[in-house]
Amino acid sequence: MNKQISSIQNPFIRQLVQLKDKSRERKKNGLFLIEGEREIMLALKGGYGLETILFNPEIINYEQLNNLTTKQLNTIEITAEVYQKLAYRDTTEGVLAVAKCKEHNINELNFKTENPLILVAEAPEKPGNIGALLRTADAARVDAVIIANPKTDLYNPNIIRSSVGCIFTNTIVTGSTSEIIEFLKSKNIDIYCAALQASVNYDTQDFTRPTAIVVGTEDTGLSDEWLKNATQNIIIPMEGDIDSMNVSVAAGILIFEAKRQRRK
Template identity: 35%
Template sequence: MLITSPANPRVKAIAGLRRRRVREQERRTVVEGRDELALALDAGVVPELLLLCPDLMADGVLADVLARAEALGVETVHASRAAFEKAAYREGPDGVLAVVPTLQRRPEELTLPDDALVLVCEGVEKPGNLGAMLRTADAAGVDAVVAADPVTDWGNPNTVRASKGTVFSVPVAAASAEATLAWLDGHGIPLVAATPDTATVHTDVDYRGPVAIAVGTESTGLTEALLERAAHRVRIPMAGRVNSLNVATSAAIIVYEAVRQRG
């Protein structure tokens, strides 16, 4: 099947998934890009639909993607450049786009090891920061990432893109801050809260054993609810004039300190 018109109903339906309300109602989202799709497939995701534009694809990519789609029995639709660019959400698309089920999971649905390392992101607004933290979590072997009181959703196409598809390889969940704290308490996982308002440096805390590292928004940081329940409050030493780092950078620094200690 070849779609040539940007006004095609299927193209418009895919473009509609840019809106969170639509994603949540339909429980679907979009994965765009060959690398992101490959990682999603490796993680066991089965797309509902593949939209491909041969005119935008590099040599050899079409055959590779088609072979994987055929093996999974996924419906594949070709689109003209104009139609594909209408469905795509990023500039300079590479001609590969998939519609996949969304990641709507609660923390209690996660399976954790006894010495779980968890990253909690409270109220983080920017999909790019969430995506960057997922890449860190994937690289560091974090067991789960939980969005507490999320402002954006894990299915946001920009989160998927910024994560390079690791949103499918790292167990993720979303819940209110209170529900997240109750879940951590139920698993006996102490919380380490990142904040500039403490004398304790992040390297002075023992991260061995089960532990959750919490980071908040760059503008206001973690809420009092999480700070009050934290077993430790830690700061990253700052030698310059600014008093905070990008939240994804802060998460990476503390997570890798935990990885270093855990061996």
């Protein structure tokens, strides 16, 4: 018989609320919460370890629960009140998982191809933008997403939500700008920086070699260190009255131009 928890004052539930709400708790414990069937299945596919499944039988039945995984996992039945306390989304899917965080060390990044295509984002801060970048990366099936000088915890529930689970489908590593530039150069990967300064139109460049597309924040762009170390700075010509677009849109244009070239 499954263990049951009906009180939001239960110590374990209070600990999970802390995991949901506070980055430092996720980092300290090496755990985070996943909400929703699709996200849990993607996490399992991505090799994440799950510690516990919590479910509300009023929303999700046992057959659906059993379809999530063939592994024997610790499951806890929770009431609607407890579920609402833990759930982040407004939509009710009825199931959550406690998962183990992964290490995202750039030194452990290995490519399965000799001609990788990489998306690099420097200091992205808004969870919605990070989620959108991860969706773009998944759609293009890039070889890795590298986040330089991350400002936001990757396991922020808003990133998991806005990425629609693509945080689990991408190979993601982090590091300082200096570490990442050193890594890319050591692998002979061309560095194309999206920037206004000293730039050429993006569609004039050859992205068929090992390539990193680098984007910065919409507010400040890329740091000088990137611009100085670029193989070439590139720009998306714009015909409107403003000279900026959403970073995930820009990344999508650049990444899919690289994909188009590689199909020839």
